[in-house]
Amino acid sequence: xxxxxxxxxxxxxxxxxxxxxxxxxxxxxxxxxxxxxxxxxxxxxxxxxxxxxxxxxxxxxxxxxxxxxxxxxxxxxxxxxxxxxxxxxxxxxxxxxxxxxxxxxxxxxxxxxxxxxxxxxxxxxxxxxxxxxxxxxxxxxxxxxxxxxxxxxxxxxxxxxxxxxxxxxxxxxxxxxxxxxxxxxxxxxxxxxxxxxxxxxxxxxxxxxxxxxxxxxxxxxxxxxxxxxxxxxxxxxxxxxxxxxxxxxxxxxxxxxxxxxxxxxxxxxxxxxxxxxxxxxxxxxxxxxxxxxxxxxxxxxxxxxxxxxxxxxxxxxxxxxxxxxxxxxxxxxxxxxxxxxxxxxxxxxxxxxxxxxxxxxxxxxxxxxxxxxxxxxxxxxxxxxxxxxxxxxxxxxxxxxxxxxxxxxxxxxxxxxxxxxxxxxxxxxxxxxxxxxxxxxxxxxxxxxxxxxxxxxxxxxxxxxxxxxxxxxxxxxxx
Amino acid sequence: xxxxxxxxxxxxxxxxxxxxxxxxxxxxxxxxxxxxxxxxxxxxxxxxxxxxxxxxxxxxxxxxxxxxxxxxxxxxxxxxxxxxxxxxxxxxxxxxxxxxxxxxxxxxxxxxxxxxxxxxxxxxxxxxxxxxxxxxxxxxxxxxxxxxxxxxxxxxxxxxxxxxxxxxxxxxxxxxxxxxxxxxxxxxxxxxxxxxxxxxxxxxxxxxxxxxxxxxxxxxxxxxxxxxxxxxxxxxxx
Numbered sequence: 147x148x149x150x151x152x153x154x155x156x157x158x159x160x161x162x163x164x165x166x167x168x169x170x171x172x173x174x175x176x177x178x179x180x181x182x183x184x185x186x187x188x189x190x191x192x193x194x195x196x197x198x199x200x201x202x203x204x205x206x207x208x209x210x211x212x213x214x215x216x217x218x219x220x221x222x223x224x225x226x227x228x229x230x231x232x233x234x235x236x237x238x239x240x241x242x243x244x245x246x247x248x249x250x251x252x253x254x255x256x257x258x259x260x261x262x263x264x265x266x267x268x269x270x271x272x273x274x275x276x277x278x279x280x281x282x283x284x285x286x287x288x289x290x291x292x293x294x295x296x297x298x299x300x301x302x303x304x305x306x307x308x309x310x311x312x313x314x315x316x317x318x319x320x321x322x323x324x325x326x327x328x329x330x331x332x333x334x335x336x337x338x339x340x341x342x343x344x345x346x347x348x349x350x351x352x353x354x355x356x357x358x359x360x361x362x363x364x365x366x367x368x369x370x371x372x373x374x375x376x377x378x379x380x381x382x383x384x385x386x387x388x389x390x391x392x393x394x395x396x397x398x399x400x401x402x403x404x405x406x407x408x409x410x411x412x413x414x415x416x417x418x419x420x421x422x423x424x425x426x427x428x429x430x431x432x433x434x435x436x437x438x439x440x441x442x443x444x445x446x447x448x449x450x451x452x453x454x455x456x457x458x459x460x461x462x463x464x465x466x467x468x469x470x471x472x473x474x475x476x477x478x479x480x481x482x483x484x485x486x487x488x489x490x491x492x493x494x495x496x497x498x499x500x501x502x503x504x505x506x507x508x509x510x511x512x513x514x515x516x517x518x519x520x521x522x523x524x525x526x527x528x529x530x531x532x533x534x535x536x537x538x539x540x541x542x543x544x545x546x547x548x549x550x551x552x553x554x555x556x557x558x559x560x561x562x563x564x565x566x567x568x569x570x571x572x573x574x575x576x577x578x579x580x581x582x583x584x585x586x587x588x589x590x591x592x593x594x595x596x597x598x599x600x601x602x603x604x605x606x607x608x609x610x611x612x613x614x615x616x617x618x619x620x621x622x623x624x625x
Numbered sequence: 626x627x628x629x630x631x632x633x634x635x636x637x638x639x640x641x642x643x644x645x646x647x648x649x650x651x652x653x654x655x656x657x658x659x660x661x662x663x664x665x666x667x668x669x670x671x672x673x674x675x676x677x678x679x680x681x682x683x684x685x686x687x688x689x690x691x692x693x694x695x696x697x698x699x700x701x702x703x704x705x706x707x708x709x710x711x712x713x714x715x716x717x718x719x720x721x722x723x724x725x726x727x728x729x730x731x732x733x734x735x736x737x738x739x740x741x742x743x744x745x746x747x748x749x750x751x752x753x754x755x756x757x758x759x760x761x762x763x764x765x766x767x768x769x770x771x772x773x774x775x776x777x778x779x780x781x782x783x784x785x786x787x788x789x790x791x792x793x794x795x796x797x798x799x800x801x802x803x804x805x806x807x808x809x810x811x812x813x814x815x816x817x818x819x820x821x822x823x824x825x826x827x828x829x830x831x832x833x834x835x836x837x838x839x840x841x842x843x844x845x846x847x848x849x850x851x852x853x854x855x856x857x858x859x860x861x862x863x
Binding site: 414417420623 | 757759760761763779780781782783786789790793797
């Protein structure tokens with residue numbers, strides 16, 4: 147049951163001025179206080195165990211014996227107390243009229259025990275009776291990158307992000323932000339919602355749909371109590387911004403694991419996929435694919451066309467990059483006669499070819515003949531048979547030069563960044579798996595820093611672009 | 626003889642009184658026809674004479690099928706006769722069906738036989754509705770015969786459907802090209818199939834007591850479509 151006037155209330159919780167952590171302790175390495183140390187507002191601790199208080203004071207966080215003793219309003223509470231104490235803290239949150247409380251505490255219905263189910267019922271009733279926003283239980287709560295409200299001490303903070311993540315699992319919620327960050331994805335706000343006794347996935351979807359900071363929404367979900375409502379929320383959100391849904395528990399044994407994880411039932415995979423298609427969202431499987439799809443949505447210009455212009459360094463790579471894109475439903479067409487005429491004037495066909503894919507290593511000096519690489523981009527840009535452009539960046543022949551000569555690396559990055567800047571078409575690069583993975587990771591990171599979509603394999607790039615293209619095409623058709 | 630037209634609530638009440646949740650073919654078709662869904666007109670006949678008269682009204686050739694709340698797989702018990710060309714053949718078939726069912730399933734209550742004109746063959750498709758514990762009523766669409774039975778080539782959408790959903794689910798099946806007409810077959814009227822799916826979506830939404838719905842087969846023609854057989858399962862509680 148969604149509480150009334152939810153949006154402004156979630157706005158308060160997601161953008162707190164004051165945060166209290168209840169029950170953090172040495173045994174957890176004061177994980178929550180370390181995570182919240184970056185919070186831009188006022189941080190408080192609540193702990194009554196005298197053995198824990200010196201450790202908390204050492205972190206310079208003011209500690210109180212009770213929430214109700216804190217001398218100002220609290221917008222967001224993270225509660226990490228053991229289960230037997232949870233109900234009392236939730237009651238204090240209600241008394242204090244806090245903006246929202248996230249229960250990190252677990253051991254509720256997901257244990258499938260009578261005590262767990264009873265305890266869940268108890269905290270739910272307290273929250274309901276007092277109109278308290280309860281997130282979880284059995285969750286990691288909220289992350290706001292801009293404000294430094296975090297649920298992991300390793301999460302980035304300070305500058306704003308544009309991707310919202312909603313997760314039934316705490317680990318996937320943290321991982322999306324952490325691993326996503328290494329792929330150039332900056333989260334705006336994320337929430338791990340756990341057992342969802344009061345607030346469920348659709349509530350957070352509705353909130354992020356209208357959140358101006360959030361441009362793409364990604365979701366990890368295992369099941370839902372109210373399928374039609376989830377479908378409505380997804381559909382409404384997907385009509386405004388891209389939505390990526392990764393569902394866990396689609397295998398037979400996986401669906402069994404879902405129940406003991408968050409006490410929800412899993413729909414038949416075919417029905418689930420149908421619902422996702424009907425909602426107009428992108429369905430993904432796994433963290434990698436989810437991150438790749440989000441990356442394509444964030445970094446590539448929105449486009450509905452499937453026709454690729456491909457640039458590879460060698461013959462073998464030309465073949466397999468083409469296979470990868472075609473297998474994902476993209477097309478690799480012949481170019482226009484005008485393009486071929488231009489290409490014929492300078493393209494090095496000894497050990498190369500230019501029908502599309504462009505086997506261009508010789509022509510562009512593996513990326514180090516900037517003039518020719520730029521000419522190739524210009525031709526593909528103008529070619530009306532080409533909707534999107536992808537280029538292989540491999541370490542096979544150039545790793546040493548990239549590593550030893552920063553000006554060479556920067557020269558290549560400059561051309562790729564300029565192409566991304568100039569191009570009206572989706573542009574992506576693939577930093578192909580390499581014997582010098584550290585160099586390629588460095589190149590990838592630098593490309594992403596400069597706004598260029600960079601993927602780790604042909605297949606992942608092709609898949610991500612195909613998913614993004616399908617989303618934009620579906621939205622285009624639905625309009 | 627049963628009332629000429631039965632409403633859904635009457636059929637449900639009768640079914641509950643008889644401790645069954647599956648409506649008979651005649652009941653199912655009358656309910657769907659009343660909702661504007663194209664079904665082959667079927668008349669219940671409780672005697673050989675009634676069957677002959679109904680057949681003359683429907684136009685030859687006709688099909689006779691057993692009507693019994695206890696029989697779900699009609700042909701397995703000798704309950705179906707097709708291609709009956711005249712009244713004499715219908716009378717004989719009536720007696721044979723009743724005798725066959727009585728012999729093979731002696732406890733089956735026999736209401737009579739359903740008489741319907743042989744439908745002009747078309748591309749066989751199936752349309753169904755079942756309930757998902759999380760999403761509620763879900764429509765299924767597929768090609769009939771081995772496509773659904775062996776290849777499981779079906780598409781789903783959650784009720785309520787928009788026209789776009791209906792079109793997409795038709796386009797989604799692997800055997801979609803068959804609906805364009807292959808080996809000289811006529812193409813299927815996609816607009817009519819879309820309309821049928823939307824009607825069933827509306828019907829399922831308006832009648833939550835309906836737990837399952839099977840239109841199998843539906844003949845798709847180049848102009849329109851027709852459900853030749855239909856089965857409604859209602860919730861058994863309350």
